[in-house]
Amino acid sequence: MLAALHGADAAFDAAISEDPDFALAHIGRARVHQLNMEGAEARAEATRARQLAAAASPRERQHVDIMASVIESQAKKAMTAAEQHLAEYPRDAQVLSLLLGAFGLYAFSGRPDHDAARLAVCEQYAGDYGEDWWFLTYLGWSKTEAGDVVSGRAITERGYALKPDNAGAAHAVAHALFEQGDAAEGRAFLTNWLPANDRTSFLQGHLAWHLALIALEEGDADGAMDIYERHIKPAGRPYPPLNIYTDTASLLWRMSLAGKTGLESHWRDVAAYGDGYFPKAGAHFADVHQALVAATTNAGALQARLAEMEARQADGKLAPGPSAIGLCRGIAAFAAGDHADAVRILAPLMPDLVRIGGSHAQRELWEDTFIVACLRAGQGHQAASLISERLHRRPSRRDLAWSQQAAQQ
Incomplete structure (x- = not known):
């Protein structure tokens, strides 16, 4: 486990x-x-x-x-x-x-400091674990997610070297390479690890998702689609349903942002999968991804989910509070083609994205949506600082193109 x-x-x-x-x-x-x-x-x-x-x-x-x-x-x-x-x-x-982890109790608590909390608890017990393959994986990943990518990568690679068939360590290495913006090394690492460990891990589909993200950042939407078809789409995947649902929904949405068309049948498949496993509001990370699916396939289902989320918020049961509901409303506006309204809704939520949990790589989807909404609304200046910060952290071909569009506006 x-x-x-x-x-x-x-x-x-x-x-x-x-x-x-x-x-x-x-x-x-x-x-x-x-x-x-x-x-x-x-x-x-x-x-x-x-x-x-x-x-x-x-x-x-x-x-x-x-x-x-x-x-x-x-x-x-x-x-x-x-x-x-x-x-x-x-x-x-x-x-x-x-x-620990992107789906752990800290990450899904709704607190804005969950990255720091994970790192603090790992550092607190580092002396009790020493050179333990599992612990080093999560100490390193916690450092990476908290912003110390160089140290995080080095520690994670120590854990990986102790047990190379450890999918958790492979995942943490993939995150470190993603945060460093090293697309070539990330692609090389994952294309070697995935076939060597075919179907041994319940993170196999999610690691393929990481590979697809690299393709998208390099402007290769067709390559991302090929990875989706072969390794990620829901049919017959032996992976945890929350991984399957969030990975498929987020990757299809990102491909749409990149201009990929002809995704309707895939969206219907993901909608049917979500209806089976997440028919009602409850797991907020699934709920914010349901917004992507419903906004594309069934706007009425999104409004119903929003009503359920608002009821949970009123009862104090929605961990991220109003920020999760706001993200869903921003997605609805974007999908309806009202990009100016999407900018209005999403702009104040960007600093609160961390509250929904998941990893930084997963949360970037909402940054991407906000940036594209700004560009389509002719408000590139609204996204300029966010694009600049991303380019400083890890430049990609996609962000460079967005920066040029924003500058022209």
């Missing part, structure tokens, strides 16, 4: 078969069910784990309670309990892993 490889489900099943009363095997299996959006099975295993943990050690009881709280959608309780648990049991890596 920590290496993002397939097989954790079978391993936990085998552990349960050997010892049906082993609480931690049940809660581990519950977590795999949750990642695969098998909610009923996840909750049933979590309940069983809680029952069995009553006779277990304090560490095991706390471990089960924290993991079960995540499965039961008690994210705030789980986050606080995990921080307390780690102070006593810092090498409980499964618990620490819940806080």
Whole structure:
């Protein structure tokens, strides 16, 4: 599970078969069910784990309670309990892993400092892990996402060298190369790693998504489409549904921004997939991606989702608050061709993008949309500072073209 490889489900099943009363095997299996959006099975295993943990050690009881709280959608309780648990049991890596990553408790908390929080908790326990392949992956990636890309890449590559078949490390290396703007090295790394580890990892499709992003930044929309067709589109993919849905929706949207046409059948496929796994508001990162799909295929579905999100916000259950709703409204205006209104809605939200979680690479989609809206509305000056910052951080052919368009306006 920590290496993002397939097989954790079978391993936990085998552990349960050997010892049906082993609480931690049940809660581990519950977590795999949750990642695969098998909610009923996840909750049933979590309940069983809680029952069995009553006779277990304090560490095991706390471990089960924290993991079960995540499965039961008690994210705030789980986050606080995990921080307390780690102070006593810092090498409980499964618990620490819940806080980390682009989809972790910190990232999806709605707080604007989640990048710093991930780095702080990793640095707090660095002495407890030393040269551990899993820990180095996440310490390095946390540094990368917090802006220290050079150090982050070096640490991540140390973890990768210890276990090259670790998909988590390959993913973190891909992020470091993306943030450094090294398209050639990023392409070389991923085109070597993906076939060598074909179908061993549940991050395989997402790593292909990273490869497609490189193609788009280099102006190769056809190449990105080919990668999408072969490795990313929903049909028959053995990856977590949240990855599949957000990767497909975001890549199709980015290809549309790049001028790619003829995507209607793909949008319909993604809409059907989302209707199956994310039919109602709840997971805000899925909701903001549902806005991309619905704005393209069914405006009425977007308005219905917005109403659900507003109800959750009123109940205090929408972690990013109004910023997530605003992003969806900006997407709706953009898709309707009202680019000036999209600029008006999205401009004040750019500093708040971090609240929706995910990685910086994933959140750039909304920056891209804002920039294109500015250019199409003849308001290139509105996006000039954002484009300049991106060029300073990691120049790409796409951003250079946008900079020239903005300057002409």
